[in-house]
Amino acid sequence: MEIARLLLLFLIALSLCYTFLATYFTRSFFKKKRQEEVEPEPQWPPVSIIKPVAGVEKSTLENFMSFCDQDYPHYEIVFSLSGKQDPAISLIEELKKNFPDREIRWTIGNPNRGSNYKVGNLIEAVRNAKYDILAISDSDMQVGRDYLREVIAIFLRGKAGLVTCLYRGTHLDNFLTGLQALSIQTDFIPRSPLPV
Numbered sequence: 390m391e392i393a394r395l396l397l398l399f400l401i402a403l404s405l406c407y408t409f410l411a412t413y414f415t416r417s418f419f420k421k422k423r424q425e426e427v428e429p430e431p432q433w434p435p436v437s438i439i440k441p442v443a444g445v446e447k448s449t450l451e452n453f454m455s456f457c458d459q460d461y462p463h464y465e466i467v468f469s470l471s472g473k474q475d476p477a478i479s480l481i482e483e484l485k486k487n488f489p490d491r492e493i494r495w496t497i498g499n500p501n502r503g504s505n506y507k508v509g510n511l512i513e514a515v516r517n518a519k520y521d522i523l524a525i526s527d528s529d530m531q532v533g534r535d536y537l538r539e540v541i542a543i544f545l546r547g548k549a550g551l552v553t554c555l556y557r558g559t560h561l562d563n564f565l566t567g568l569q570a571l572s573i574q575t576d577f578i579p580r581s582p583l584p585v
Contacts, residue, residue: 431545436464436537437518441510442477442495442528443470450480452531457488461537464524465492469514471506473497477528492519 438456456466468481478495485493496517498510515523524540526532543549 435520437520460534468495
């Protein structure tokens, strides 16, 4: 009886040792694999954000601020205005005070804008951009803090020369803005080119 009890204790101890060793080696295996899969932090290239502006809307300052607060190491924002009387100038100057470490400036678009007013308005801003990578977005766009990292990461993979972002209507103040948002979600997005 005593031998059976000792044998049973030995087998229990052996199975516990096996369980602990198996757990240890399994954890070590997957931990090592996770460490190998972690990619090094990429070298984020500097970016010029170009924003054509014509006038001010209710959420213009909030929209602009979302671009000033990006989690991205080095970028500038160049606002392209249609004239020196544009009320957005005072908002841009306010941004410069609120974000002193951010490169923010504005330019006045060329009076000879061609057939597309917005594209004509962008020409001067693109000429004044410091960096090769351009992120162009309308003044009514608002983005999250990871916007630039998400967009530029696609370039860094080396398979894209142009990136576009889908957007959606969020300010549903009344029936008309609700219809506009519905139009964006049901018309714009399905017709947008999606990556293959």
